[in-house]
Amino acid sequence: MPVNLTAPDPAGLLPVPGVQLGVAMAGVRKANRRDLVVMTLAEGSAVAGVFTRNRFCAAPVQVCREHLAGPLGIRAIVVNTGNANAGTGADGLARARRTCASLAGLLGVAPQQVLPFSTGVIMETLPVERIEAGLPAALAARVDSGWAAAAEGIMTTDTLPKAASRQLQIGGRTITLSGISKGAGMIRPNMATMLGFVATDAVIAPALLQALVSEAADASFNRITIDGDTSTNDSFVLVATRQAGHAEITTLDSADARAFREALVSLSQQLAQAIVRDGEGATKFITVRIEGGRDEAECQLAAYAIAHSPLVKTAFFASDPNLGRILAAVGYAGIADLDQGLIDLHLDDVHVVVRGGRHPAYREEDGQRVMKQSEITVKVHLHRGAASATVWTCDLSHDYVSINADYRS
Numbered sequence: 001m002p003v004n005l006t007a008p009d010p011a012g013l014l015p016v017p018g019v020q021l022g023v024a025m026a027g028v029r030k031a032n033r034r035d036l037v038v039m040t041l042a043e044g045s046a047v048a049g050v051f052t053r054n055r056f057c058a059a060p061v062q063v064c065r066e067h068l069a070g071p072l073g074i075r076a077i078v079v080n081t082g083n084a085n086a087g088t089g090a091d092g093l094a095r096a097r098r099t100c101a102s103l104a105g106l107l108g109v110a111p112q113q114v115l116p117f118s119t120g121v122i123m124e125t126l127p128v129e130r131i132e133a134g135l136p137a138a139l140a141a142r143v144d145s146g147w148a149a150a151a152e153g154i155m156t157t158d159t160l161p162k163a164a165s166r167q168l169q170i171g172g173r174t175i176t177l178s179g180i181s182k183g184a185g186m187i188r189p190n191m192a193t194m195l196g197f198v199a200t201d202a203v204i205a206p207a208l209l210q211a212l213v214s215e216a217a218d219a220s221f222n223r224i225t226i227d228g229d230t231s232t233n234d235s236f237v238l239v240a241t242r243q244a245g246h247a248e249i250t251t252l253d254s255a256d257a258r259a260f261r262e263a264l265v266s267l268s269q270q271l272a273q274a275i276v277r278d279g280e281g282a283t284k285f286i287t288v289r290i291e292g293g294r295d296e297a298e299c300q301l302a303a304y305a306i307a308h309s310p311l312v313k314t315a316f317f318a319s320d321p322n323l324g325r326i327l328a329a330v331g332y333a334g335i336a337d338l339d340q341g342l343i344d345l346h347l348d349d350v351h352v353v354v355r356g357g358r359h360p361a362y363r364e365e366d367g368q369r370v371m372k373q374s375e376i377t378v379k380v381h382l383h384r385g386a387a388s389a390t391v392w393t394c395d396l397s398h399d400y401v402s403i404n405a406d407y408r409s
Helices: 059-069 089-107 128-140 147-153 206-219 255-277 296-308 310-318 324-331 364-371 398-405
Strands: 019-024 036-041 046-051 076-083 114-121 162-170 173-182 195-200 235-240 285-293 344-347 350-354 375-381 387-394
Touching: 019 128, 019 147, 036 128, 036 147, 036 195, 046 059, 046 206, 059 089, 059 114, 059 235, 076 089, 076 128, 089 114, 089 128, 147 162, 147 173, 162 255, 173 255, 195 255, 206 235, 206 255, 255 285, 255 387, 285 296, 296 310, 296 324, 296 375, 296 387, 310 324, 324 375, 344 364, 350 364
Parallel strands: 076 114, 195 235, 285 375
Antiparallel strands: 019 036, 036 076, 046 235, 162 173, 173 195, 285 387, 344 350, 344 375
């Protein structure tokens, strides 16, 4: 069961002027499930994205990069689940491009104005004919308020759809941000999540969008891990339809830009944390915070060493305060000149380690009390400087093994 996560209320997911979403059942992998999503964008929309750093990236990722680098504006996004179209070579690229051409033909735009996304099983041929057959139904189903259906339509092993909205005031106008994400396993995004989409009607200069989406990813999707595996298909896209009617935001240093950035990061963090809360087999949501580093990079090394450790994650699942495993992970994180005699460790309000050794007042029953909670914070202070970093993760349970062992059956 997800950790303190519920399905979003469709009424709370706000339409973004200039965006319509439609969902269909294309039977990509299984019949009678929503597995094809189309998002159409008003002319003049600006789009930017960040993608997986996995060198074995999927065909749709390669096509998206090409289309975003081109001179034409993006007018549509198409997403299929059930098949990742990864590890499919030249044939996979051809099928991703054919998907773009088919949707473009129905919309009367150029194929280069379509971004394709796929998620699901790797190294299987994309059934592009089924996608083509489902596109008319997805287009016919488009509505401004389609965010909830779209969140469901991009799910794979997720148990719940993930979506959220924000609003703020800029120049006397109400600005809306709405977004969806999916992911539950194969999550150690090395840029973003498996799939994430945020749209806004804010009037943002197109040249600023790439910096904004990169910064939002770094503060959210690049701070989560479920199992340490970086997917072949990770993608996070930001769309600005520029229809809100306020003065254009042309610099990231302005008060309006700072307010927008805050809303975007907050929304992205909610979508990213929802992925961890819905992690395959997860029973606990864990915040790992490293403080007192010389720089953020070494704090991230220590945070991810803890968050990735199967020994740490299984201890959390068992509610076993075997907390020496956390110290061991910090020790092998790769901080060459780390002084173990300076380290402090807290488990929520319990001071476990002081100056590298067990705190004299620490009692195992106090550690176990915290370990039984559904939400836990691990805080390690390195006492080397003023930098810090936070990562969100979950425990590792029997169900994670079962879900992934049975994934293709």
